[in-house]
Amino acid sequence: MSRIEACFQALKAQGKKALIPYVTAGDPHPSITVPLMHQMVEAGASIIELGVPFSDPMADGPTIQLAHERSLVHNTSLTDILAMVQTFRQTNQTTPVVLMGYLNPIEIMGYEAFAQAAQAAGVDGVLTVDLPPEEGKEVLPLFKAHGLDPIFLVAPTTPAHRMQAIAEAASGFVYYVSLKGVTGANTLDTAEVAARLAKMREYTDLPLGVGFGIKDAATAAAVGQVADAVVVGSALIKQVEATPEDHTTIIKNISGLLASMRSALDA
Amino acid sequence: MKFSEFNWNALPDATGHFGAYGGRFIAETLMEPIYQLEQAYSSLKADPAFQAEFDRDLKHYVGRPSPLYFAERLTRELGGAKIFLKREDLNHTGAHKINNTIGQAILAKHMGKTRIIAETGAGQHGVASATIAARLGLECVVYMGAEDVKRQAPNVFRMKLLGATVVPVHSGSKTLKDALNEAMRDWVTNVDNTFYIIGTVAGPHPYPAMVRDFQSVIGREARQQILEQDGRLPDALVACVGGGSNAIGLFHPFLADESVAIYGVEAAGSGISTGKHAAPLTAGKSGVLHGNRTYLMEDDNGQIIETHSISAGLDYPGVGPEHSWLKDLGRAQYVAVTDAQAMEGFHTLTRKEGIIPALESSHAMAYVMELAPKMAKDQSIIMCLSGRGDKDINTIARLEGITL
Ligand SMILES: Cc1ncc(COP(=O)(O)O)c(C=O)c1O
Numbered sequence: 152m153s154r155i156e157a158c159f160q161a162l163k164a165q166g167k168k169a170l171i172p173y174v175t176a177g178d179p180h181p182s183i184t185v186p187l188m189h190q191m192v193e194a195g196a197s198i199i200e201l202g203v204p205f206s207d208p209m210a211d212g213p214t215i216q217l218a219h220e221r222s223l224v225h226n227t228s229l230t231d232i233l234a235m236v237q238t239f240r241q242t243n244q245t246t247p248v249v250l251m252g253y254l255n256p257i258e259i260m261g262y263e264a265f266a267q268a269a270q271a272a273g274v275d276g277v278l279t280v281d282l283p284p285e286e287g288k289e290v291l292p293l294f295k296a297h298g299l300d301p302i303f304l305v306a307p308t309t310p311a312h313r314m315q316a317i318a319e320a321a322s323g324f325v326y327y328v329s330l331k332g333v334t335g336a337n338t339l340d341t342a343e344v345a346a347r348l349a350k351m352r353e354y355t356d357l358p359l360g361v362g363f364g365i366k367d368a369a370t371a372a373a374v375g376q377v378a379d380a381v382v383v384g385s386a387l388i389k390q391v392e393a394t395p396e397d398h399t400t401i402i403k404n405i406s407g408l409l410a411s412m413r414s415a416l417d418a
Numbered sequence: 419m420k421f422s423e424f425n426w427n428a429l430p431d432a433t434g435h436f437g438a439y440g441g442r443f444i445a446e447t448l449m450e451p452i453y454q455l456e457q458a459y460s461s462l463k464a465d466p467a468f469q470a471e472f473d474r475d476l477k478h479y480v481g482r483p484s485p486l487y488f489a490e491r492l493t494r495e496l497g498g499a500k501i502f503l504k505r506e507d508l509n510h511t512g513a514h515k516i517n518n519t520i521g522q523a524i525l526a527k528h529m530g531k532t533r534i535i536a537e538t539g540a541g542q543h544g545v546a547s548a549t550i551a552a553r554l555g556l557e558c559v560v561y562m563g564a565e566d567v568k569r570q571a572p573n574v575f576r577m578k579l580l581g582a583t584v585v586p587v588h589s590g591s592k593t594l595k596d597a598l599n600e601a602m603r604d605w606v607t608n609v610d611n612t613f614y615i616i617g618t619v620a621g622p623h624p625y626p627a628m629v630r631d632f633q634s635v636i637g638r639e640a641r642q643q644i645l646e647q648d649g650r651l652p653d654a655l656v657a658c659v660g661g662g663s664n665a666i667g668l669f670h671p672f673l674a675d676e677s678v679a680i681y682g683v684e685a686a687g688s689g690i691s692t693g694k695h696a697a698p699l700t701a702g703k704s705g706v707l708h709g710n711r712t713y714l715m716e717d718d719n720g721q722i723i724e725t726h727s728i729s730a731g732l733d734y735p736g737v738g739p740e741h742s743w744l745k746d747l748g749r750a751q752y753v754a755v756t757d758a759q760a761m762e763g764f765h766t767l768t769r770k771e772g773i774i775p776a777l778e779s780s781h782a783m784a785y786v787m788e789l790a791p792k793m794a795k796d797q798s799i800i801m802c803l804s805g806r807g808d809k810d811i812n813t814i815a816r817l818e819g820i821t822l
Contacts, residue, residue, distance in 0.1 A: 210606065255722075
């Protein structure tokens with residue numbers, strides 16, 4: 152059983168929802184990432200989504216764009232990030248790690264080389280924002296062959312027939328983007344989200360996560376009512392933005408926000 | 419492969435690929451809208467009423483056909499092949515960009531979109547989009563790198579006069595690629611009412627094919643005009659390549675003419691060896707950016723490298739996927755000229771023919787100056803004079819230490 156599957160099974164047995172924080176690896180400095188990952192697990196993270204920075208993050212809003220820029224100041228590479236995951240794995244063998252980013256850094260490393268290295272490092276899933284299933288005929292089988300779950304986004308614009316195609320290509324979990332727009336956008340309509348998740352549920356038994364627009368304990372709890380997993384990104388990264396020089400405070404604030412979401416989800 | 423027997427209209431394939439290049443590498447939110455666009459375009463493309471409307475606008479609003487001008491004095495000075503200039507600079511708004519914006523705006527209207535967005539580098543595509551928006555009464559927002567807002571000030575003012583909102587983009591290198599990123603973000607957010615008019619043959623399928631189709635009027639006219647004026651096909655075609663729309667527009671109708679050599683001219687900036695350039699086909703490698711796979715300027719980690727060119731319209735790290743394919747196939751050759759050479763091309767055309775070219779087009783001119791003398795006097799070259807240089811006079815004055 153994959154780590155992601157085991158994680159959702161365990162949560163289900165406890166009647167809990169998954170909490171999935173997103174942080175950009177290497178933001179604001181590569182040295183913070185592994186300790187931050189451990190602290191996020193302490194604070195109640197179920198799965199960690201680690202952003203791979205890209206020079207041109209077309210699908211991200213200003214908050215995550217700036218996170219990518221801060222990380223790239225240090226030339227944080229995909230190889231560096233795999234090394235971070237490997238270090239994290241030395242003391243944590245259970246929390247799944249999903250890499251989220253754009254195709255080009257993977258393409259330049261080589262699909263096969265990446266899949267091997269990611270598996271060896273202990274990566275569990277890969278979410279490639281600009282790789283729809285249609286373009287994944289070559290790379291997706293390689294991911295699966297190396298035990299990497301391909302995670303896909305489903306959007307408010309996704310029609311039923313695409314939901315089905317995505318369900319067929321996906322494993323691990325499916326990530327519903329609650330809004331049209333880039334990461335970090337506002338407002339979220341829980342009833343609408345619930346209706347869309349129900350539609351997606353017709354095509355898959357995989358856990359359904361929801362992200363975009365979750366910024367505090369209240370929104371997390373609301374989404375937790377209807378989804379299997381709650382993904383939070385920009386709200387955490389704002390904590391990095393607030394005190395980029397002070398790693399202790401960043402870790403404390405991110406953990407604090409996550410812990411409040413965890414207890415709201417569990418209440 | 420025999421170029422004369424190949425079906426050049428068969429690509430892109432049904433999934434938008436030119437061999438390994440092209441495709442649809444975009445976020446899920448945009449996938450369905452891009453399929454809708456593709457569908458709307460392919461039904462309109464087959465509709466004679468649409469073609470008639472497009473042709474009518476090109477004739478009466480843009481002023482087509484644009485002349486094919488025999489540059490006699492320049493030909494004599496260079497002492498080789500006859501040089502013919504395809505005068506896209508004489509189009510309404512001063513560049514080839516308007517051909518494409520007319521086509522896409524008709525499509526936008528047909529799809530019931532009320533708002534158009536565009537990215538722009540030199541500002542020519544922004545001006546063309548603002549122009550067509552004014553004419554059709556559509557809201558228009560143009561994204562432009564903050565660096566380009568500075569160096570193309572006259573065009574920024576033109577866009578504002580036309581009623582468009584110009585949004586300076588401060589992220590990344592503050593040039594064309596960042597404007598494209600920002601336009602994509604707008605589109606993903608406002609996709610219900612918004613049509614994104616991409617200004618070149620890049621982006622996800624169907625943009626590279628659609629923009630090529632709209633710009634191919636350049637080559638179709640030129641082919642007919644040269645046969646009328648010179649009685650034979652040209653021996654070479656030369657066009658500058660930013661994203662590659664004026665180039666593909668000229669090249670495409672000649673691809674099956676095996677005897678016609680094809681040269682795309684990229685911006686070598688300070689020189690290819692300095693690394694400060696914008697020549698992905700000359701010095702880049704394959705990767706994925708802005709919705710398609712193509713040659714890119716990227717580092718070993720797959721991060722996009724900042725480009726450098728005197729010309730805002732060529733200052734782009736990627737290129738349309740069809741050019742990548744034509745390069746690998748050997749049907750077209752891609753060369754690069756430096757900022758300094760482009761300046762020489764600019765002054766030469768201005769002084770010898772009384773035509774002030776855009777800095778983008780000056781790159782093509784510079785290569786013609788290299789190529790023509792090596793060819794025989796009975797041979798001919800068609801160069802795409804993609805735009806006029808009024809927008810660049812501030813840049814040129816500054817480079818030459820002149821205060822206006
Ligand atoms: C006059 C002119 N020529 C050429 C270009 C480059 O674009 P493309 O390569 O798509 O023709 C531009 C772009 O702004 C332009 O304004």
